[in-house]
Amino acid sequence: MKYLLLILILIPELTGCYTQKKATEQVEKANDKFPAIVAKLSRDKYPCTDLLKPDTTIIYEDSIILVEIECPDVPTEVIRVDTVNNVITRTVRVPVNMPVQVKYITKWYQDSAQMYLLTKDLEHAKFANTKLADENNSLSKKVARKSKENWIWRIIAIILAGWTVFRFWNKITTFKIKQI
Numbered sequence: 001m002k003y004l005l006l007i008l009i010l011i012p013e014l015t016g017c018y019t020q021k022k023a024t025e026q027v028e029k030a031n032d033k034f035p036a037i038v039a040k041l042s043r044d045k046y047p048c049t050d051l052l053k054p055d056t057t058i059i060y061e062d063s064i065i066l067v068e069i070e071c072p073d074v075p076t077e078v079i080r081v082d083t084v085n086n087v088i089t090r091t092v093r094v095p096v097n098m099p100v101q102v103k104y105i106t107k108w109y110q111d112s113a114q115m116y117l118l119t120k121d122l123e124h125a126k127f128a129n130t131k132l133a134d135e136n137n138s139l140s141k142k143v144a145r146k147s148k149e150n151w152i153w154r155i156i157a158i159i160l161a162g163w164t165v166f167r168f169w170n171k172i173t174t175f176k177i178k179q180i
Helices: 002-014 020-033 035-045 112-173
Strands: 055-070 078-082 087-106
Touching: 020 035, 035 112
Parallel strands: none
Antiparallel strands: 055 087, 078 087
């Protein structure tokens, strides 16, 4: 009977309600321990929408347009005769720069989770870079030391080889006379 009473008391304690406070605490705990995973999940589940106003850029560009302008004293002329009014009009085509308005509309938004992930990746890359630089420096020192040791061993080998050749040469070139 005691065990049954104990089980009946513990079951409601273990199966408590999932409240906003509990959810907040769990998300904060997950964010503290695994921020990259929380950022990825939040970005995937709640993507950004176009919340900002579109960025409109207006640029004035020059455009060459051929316009007929009345020029009375121009050597290259086209003469048109109006038979009704008996008027002679002299016009010439002249290129004129006219400003033309061009609009560029750019819609953009920024995903803060993506910025956070890129910042974390940058920090990780900087840490890996410093670690590799330290490892490179230690290996460079090790190679320099080994190179110095190799030169010492080479010098010792040359001296021993020279001494052996000298002894062998002395044995070959020395005449020994036996006394009887």
